[in-house]
Amino acid sequence: MNVQKLQQNSYASPSRLSFPFDEIKNAWLPLLLDAYYIADQGVFEGIRRQTAKGRTLACSKWCSHCCSSHTTIPVYPLEVVGVYWYAIEKLDITQKKILLDPLRNHVSGDPCPFLNQGACVIHPMRFLACRHFNVFDTVCAENEDAFFTRREDVLTPIKKYKNDALSKMLPFLGLKTKAQRKEAIKTGWIHQQAQVLQEIEWSKLADRLSSVAH
Template sequence: MKNKQKNLSTRISFPDDEKTLPWLPLILDAFAIIDKGISVAIHEHEKKFKTRLACSKGCGSCCRTHKDIPLYPLEMVAIYWHAIEKLEQPLRGMIKKQLLSHKKGGTCPFLLDGACSIHSFRPIACRQFNVFNSPCSEGEDPYHTRRKDVLTPLEKYTHQAIAVMLPFYGITGEAAKAHAVKSGFIHTQVRVLQSCDWTELARRMDDFNFGTPASHGG
């Protein structure tokens, strides 16, 4: 599923695109905050419980097992943008094929050869799902089978990341952001990744002419 990062991560950046797409730095900042929070939480969990992270690149049974990965509108926009404007062949063609054949409720269409094909743009929920001790068995959801081996993300970082994204939803100003974080506003916006109609993304990937800006959305 994941390319687990144990060290504090650095923010990826697209300097030219970030100048013209106001939402892009928001999601990139949010991802960086989440990744940092996960790194800290993994370190603390390993030290406290004297265990090791089991997740590793190519270990993707969680991507097949989970059927209800939350996806927020800004994450959707970012995935659209990345897939439409940045993915190159042959990956582009392979993902497009999976998007076209994706059935609602089926396996995540971005899982390719056991790895996440949109790793830098994978949703926060995917970043935050981490398991210790031993890799998940095929079909196992360790949240139910061994909750103690599933990382509990640090709320502080999750709240920071949510606050950073809020201007995308028209929420600005520290007081308004603090209220929105506390009231769980973001959860009213959520969709389920596996239940989205991804054929629309495949169509837009087809339509895109490199060199011409595209519109984004889900």
């Protein structure tokens, strides 16, 4: 999901999002920003390895068919908190207003409500799954989910980075020790905590946004 993608497309090394004041106020926020940074580093390295083998990243700015065609994008609990925070605290009034109707009218199974005119409104805080999804050589057709039509063209996230990113989020769910986090990933418990983006009741976020979008 590489709407406005970018950094990877131009092969610039990713940088960690930083909100110093908010990270002091919200103890959960550095966990999420660290997780996204680790994931971005893994994607960057994965793309670097594939391009070294002669493949070309197909994703580019404004390419967004994947955001509409994917129907089961996992969103972890900390990511839900993160997107609420980002939408309420960091989007400007215009962006908030853009999201109001899509969020309010979203029903289970609809495409992602954060996509607006080919761009991801929450792009800096897009979800782990969105960050991980990259396709090589051929741009996805409308309605195509390349994971099913040509798995060989889809980037497989490097396991160590992916697991480290997931592990970073686990203290939010009460798993403080390294052993607990390792077990949660090894057994797949972490994935059982995820919701599907398309099935989340986004109207609640619309209610929160409408109270601050003046």
